[in-house]
Amino acid sequence: MGYSDKHKLKTTNLQLPIRLLLGPGPSNLHPRVNQQLISSMVGYTDASYYKVMDETMELMRYLFQTDNHFTIPISGAGTAAMETCVSNLVEPGDKVVCLVSGFFSDRIYQMAVRYGANILKVDKQWGQWFGLEEIESALVQHKPSLLTLVFGETSTGVKQQMEGVGELCKKYNCLLMVDCVAALGGVPVFVDDWKIDACYTGTQKCLSGPPGISPITFSNAACHKIATRKTPVANWYLDCNLLGGYWCPEFNLADGTISKEEKSSIPRRYHHTTPANLLYSLREALVLLVEEGLDNVWKRHQDAAILLYAGLESLGLKPFVPQLNEQSEKGGRLFSLTTVIIPEGVDGKMVMKYLLDNFNIEIAGGIGAFAGKVWRIGLMGQNANPSNIKLLISSLSDALKVNGFNN
Amino acid sequence: MGYSDKHKLKTTNLQLPIRLLLGPGPSNLHPRVNQQLISSMVGYTDASYYKVMDETMELMRYLFQTDNHFTIPISGAGTAAMETCVSNLVEPGDKVVCLVSGFFSDRIYQMAVRYGANILKVDKQWGQWFGLEEIESALVQHKPSLLTLVFGETSTGVKQQMEGVGELCKKYNCLLMVDCVAALGGVPVFVDDWKIDACYTGTQKCLSGPPGISPITFSNAACHKIATRKTPVANWYLDCNLLGGYWCPEFNLADGTISKEEKSSIPRRYHHTTPANLLYSLREALVLLVEEGLDNVWKRHQDAAILLYAGLESLGLKPFVPQLNEQSEKGGRLFSLTTVIIPEGVDGKMVMKYLLDNFNIEIAGGIGAFAGKVWRIGLMGQNANPSNIKLLISSLSDALKVNGFNN
Known part of the structure; x- marks a missing residue:
C-alpha cells in the first residue's frame, strides 16, 4: 500500500529529428506560429483572453469567407470538429445522405451511424467525386435534413465539385456539411457563396499550426437546428448550445439575432478550459x-502544386487524379495534397524510408483502399514553396534509382 | 461572389499580461514545460513520436500510481477526459450511481443522462463529502454497474473520503469512476490501492502544463466492459476501442493480455492527429x-496549504471546509484548492479585481451554489511555494483594507 516507485521511468532529454513534413499533415509550424505557443498563460475569464478569443473568431470568418457569427475553434483534433458537426446536427432518426468516396467521408458516415441517423450512404469508388445528378437523385430519394461530403479528401487527393451543390441542398431544404480539413487555408473555399451550413478544418495542415484546435463555422440555419433540437446533443463536450455560451453569449442560436448590449457586459458561461497555447498559435x-x-496564399499553393506535377512528370511519375482543374468550384486535383501512383515494381515503403532516413523528408503512403497504391505528398501552408519541391523531386529521384526504378 | 476582404481583421501583436495564476486553474506553466511546446513537429507515425507516446504512458502510470496498461492522454480538456469515462463505461439503460455535491460531480451526472444511463443521483449539500454508509446504501438500492464521484472538487475545495470506497464497489460488483482533475500531481492519489477503475485529470492544474490534453487510466475491468459492450461507444472521438489501436495496439482490452510481439512490430491504427506540442509538454x-x-511533490503541496491557512487566519479569513485532514484517504480540505469564505460586507469581486489590477494575481470566485460566497485559491504545481503565499497574503491584506474589511 502507498507510494510506489515502480513506474518512475528514467528518461533523457526529448530527442526529436528535424523533419520536412510533406505528407498529409501535420505540416511544419511557421516559426511565428510556433513562438506564440509559449506566450504567457492567463485565466479563461481574463479580459485579455476574451480579446484573443474574439479576434480569432473574426479572423476565422476571413479564413472561411463567411459572415457566420457562430465561428469558433473546437478544443480537439479535426476529427473532433467533424464530430461536432455530426453530433449537433443529427438527432436519432434524422435522415442523412452521406457521400462517401474516401477514408474521411466514410468516417463521417460512421459517426452519423453512432448518432442514430437514418442514412442513405452513397458510395463511389475512391478517387472520384460526385456530380450534381447523383446528388440530386439522393436528395429526391431520401429527403434528408443533412447532406455530408468531404471537399478535399486527404486519402485520395480529390477535390469535390462544389458548383451547384449548395443550391441543390437549399432547393431540397437540406443542410450541407463540408469537411475542408486538407483544403482550408490552401485552396479556395467560400462558405457563404457555396451555401455551406457546417464547415471545419484542422490547424496542422494548410494553416501550419499545431494540432489540437480546430476551426468550425455554422450558418444561422445550422444554429437554428442546433438550438431547436427535440433531444439534447448526445455529446456534452461538443454541444454547441453550451460552447456558444462561452464563445459568443451575445448570439441567439435559435433566431440568429445578436444582442445589442456591449459584448463585454454579457456574462460568458464557463464550459471547459480551452487550450490557450494552441489558441494563441491559431x-x-x-x-x-x-x-x-488569402488570394495570394491560394495562388502560392496552386503554383507549388503545378511545379510538383512537372517535377513528378520529369521522374516518370503520375498523379492519381487525372483532372487538373484550376477553377475552385470544379472537381479535380486537390492542390494541397497530391496522390502519386506508385509505379509497378517499386516498393513504396522503401522509397518513403529512404527519404526519411537520408533527407529527413516525410511523405506518406496510402490508407484504406489506397494502401500500397499511392504516395501522398502534401504542400501545405508555409511548406508550399519552390525550394521544398526542388528538394523533394531531387531526393525522390535518388530514392527511385536506389529502389530500382528507371524512368 | 468570390474572395472577400470583409473580415480581414487588422491586429496588433498579441499582448498578454504576466499573471500569477492562483485560481482553480490554469496555473502557470513550468518554464521547462513551456519550452517543450516548441520542440520540433514530427509526423504521427514517426518512430520518434511513438517513443514520446510510450514514455508518456509509462510516466502517467507513475502519476496515477497504477499498473494499468491502458493509461493514455485524451486529446482535449479535462471535461473530454470525463466524457471519455462516461461515454465508454455507460450503455443506454446501464444503472449508474452519481454522487453529487459540487459543480463537477453534477457535470458527470449531466453526461450520464445524455448517454442514456438509468441513474440514481445522490445529492448532498455542496461542500460535504460522502460517507461509506450512504455509498453502500446507494449501491444496495440501485445495484449500479458504475459509481461516479469527484475526489477533489474544484468548486468546493473538498476532498472526498476514499477509504473503503473501492472495496465497497468491488463487493457490489460496480466499477468506480473518480475525477481527480484538481488533485492529481498535487495530492496523493493511489489508483490501484484505492481500487479505482477509471480516473482522469487535466494538465493545467497540479501538473503546471498547458490545457488541451488530459491523462486517463482504466483498470482491466473497465477495459473489459469497454471491449464487450453490446452497443458501440456513442462517441467516435473518445471511443477507447479505437484509441487503444493507436496508443497500445499490443493490448487486448477484452481480456487484459499484452501481445508478446515487439511493440514496434505491431501496426498502430491511426485514429486522429494527436496534439504533439501538448504531448511534448505533458x-x-x-x-x-x-x-x-511524487512523495516530495505531495509534501510541498501540503506544506503550501498549511502556510496558506495560517496566512488566511492572520487576516481573519476562514477556509470554507472546516476539516483539515492530512491522511490521504480521509475526507477534508483539498490542499491544492482552498475555498475561502468571503466575509460579510466584503465585495468579493472587488477584492479579486484589486489583486488582478495591482499585483497581477488571479484568484477566482465561487461558481454555482457557491457564487458570491467564496474565493477559490489554488496552489497547484510549481505555484505551490512559500513565496507565492507570502505575496498573496500580503496583497490580499491590502485588498481587504481598501475594500473596508478590518480584521
Whole structure:
C-alpha cells in the first residue's frame, strides 16, 4: 500500500529529428506560429483572453469567407470538429445522405451511424467525386435534413465539385456539411457563396499550426437546428448550445439575432478550459493569412502544386487524379495534397524510408483502399514553396534509382 | 461572389499580461514545460513520436500510481477526459450511481443522462463529502454497474473520503469512476490501492502544463466492459476501442493480455492527429514529477496549504471546509484548492479585481451554489511555494483594507 516507485521511468532529454513534413499533415509550424505557443498563460475569464478569443473568431470568418457569427475553434483534433458537426446536427432518426468516396467521408458516415441517423450512404469508388445528378437523385430519394461530403479528401487527393451543390441542398431544404480539413487555408473555399451550413478544418495542415484546435463555422440555419433540437446533443463536450455560451453569449442560436448590449457586459458561461497555447498559435496562423492575403496564399499553393506535377512528370511519375482543374468550384486535383501512383515494381515503403532516413523528408503512403497504391505528398501552408519541391523531386529521384526504378 | 476582404481583421501583436495564476486553474506553466511546446513537429507515425507516446504512458502510470496498461492522454480538456469515462463505461439503460455535491460531480451526472444511463443521483449539500454508509446504501438500492464521484472538487475545495470506497464497489460488483482533475500531481492519489477503475485529470492544474490534453487510466475491468459492450461507444472521438489501436495496439482490452510481439512490430491504427506540442509538454511535466519525486511533490503541496491557512487566519479569513485532514484517504480540505469564505460586507469581486489590477494575481470566485460566497485559491504545481503565499497574503491584506474589511 502507498507510494510506489515502480513506474518512475528514467528518461533523457526529448530527442526529436528535424523533419520536412510533406505528407498529409501535420505540416511544419511557421516559426511565428510556433513562438506564440509559449506566450504567457492567463485565466479563461481574463479580459485579455476574451480579446484573443474574439479576434480569432473574426479572423476565422476571413479564413472561411463567411459572415457566420457562430465561428469558433473546437478544443480537439479535426476529427473532433467533424464530430461536432455530426453530433449537433443529427438527432436519432434524422435522415442523412452521406457521400462517401474516401477514408474521411466514410468516417463521417460512421459517426452519423453512432448518432442514430437514418442514412442513405452513397458510395463511389475512391478517387472520384460526385456530380450534381447523383446528388440530386439522393436528395429526391431520401429527403434528408443533412447532406455530408468531404471537399478535399486527404486519402485520395480529390477535390469535390462544389458548383451547384449548395443550391441543390437549399432547393431540397437540406443542410450541407463540408469537411475542408486538407483544403482550408490552401485552396479556395467560400462558405457563404457555396451555401455551406457546417464547415471545419484542422490547424496542422494548410494553416501550419499545431494540432489540437480546430476551426468550425455554422450558418444561422445550422444554429437554428442546433438550438431547436427535440433531444439534447448526445455529446456534452461538443454541444454547441453550451460552447456558444462561452464563445459568443451575445448570439441567439435559435433566431440568429445578436444582442445589442456591449459584448463585454454579457456574462460568458464557463464550459471547459480551452487550450490557450494552441489558441494563441491559431490566432497567429490566421494573422499570417491576413498579412499575405488569402488570394495570394491560394495562388502560392496552386503554383507549388503545378511545379510538383512537372517535377513528378520529369521522374516518370503520375498523379492519381487525372483532372487538373484550376477553377475552385470544379472537381479535380486537390492542390494541397497530391496522390502519386506508385509505379509497378517499386516498393513504396522503401522509397518513403529512404527519404526519411537520408533527407529527413516525410511523405506518406496510402490508407484504406489506397494502401500500397499511392504516395501522398502534401504542400501545405508555409511548406508550399519552390525550394521544398526542388528538394523533394531531387531526393525522390535518388530514392527511385536506389529502389530500382528507371524512368 | 468570390474572395472577400470583409473580415480581414487588422491586429496588433498579441499582448498578454504576466499573471500569477492562483485560481482553480490554469496555473502557470513550468518554464521547462513551456519550452517543450516548441520542440520540433514530427509526423504521427514517426518512430520518434511513438517513443514520446510510450514514455508518456509509462510516466502517467507513475502519476496515477497504477499498473494499468491502458493509461493514455485524451486529446482535449479535462471535461473530454470525463466524457471519455462516461461515454465508454455507460450503455443506454446501464444503472449508474452519481454522487453529487459540487459543480463537477453534477457535470458527470449531466453526461450520464445524455448517454442514456438509468441513474440514481445522490445529492448532498455542496461542500460535504460522502460517507461509506450512504455509498453502500446507494449501491444496495440501485445495484449500479458504475459509481461516479469527484475526489477533489474544484468548486468546493473538498476532498472526498476514499477509504473503503473501492472495496465497497468491488463487493457490489460496480466499477468506480473518480475525477481527480484538481488533485492529481498535487495530492496523493493511489489508483490501484484505492481500487479505482477509471480516473482522469487535466494538465493545467497540479501538473503546471498547458490545457488541451488530459491523462486517463482504466483498470482491466473497465477495459473489459469497454471491449464487450453490446452497443458501440456513442462517441467516435473518445471511443477507447479505437484509441487503444493507436496508443497500445499490443493490448487486448477484452481480456487484459499484452501481445508478446515487439511493440514496434505491431501496426498502430491511426485514429486522429494527436496534439504533439501538448504531448511534448505533458511528458516534460511528468519528467519533473519524477525528478522531484511524487512523495516530495505531495509534501510541498501540503506544506503550501498549511502556510496558506495560517496566512488566511492572520487576516481573519476562514477556509470554507472546516476539516483539515492530512491522511490521504480521509475526507477534508483539498490542499491544492482552498475555498475561502468571503466575509460579510466584503465585495468579493472587488477584492479579486484589486489583486488582478495591482499585483497581477488571479484568484477566482465561487461558481454555482457557491457564487458570491467564496474565493477559490489554488496552489497547484510549481505555484505551490512559500513565496507565492507570502505575496498573496500580503496583497490580499491590502485588498481587504481598501475594500473596508478590518480584521
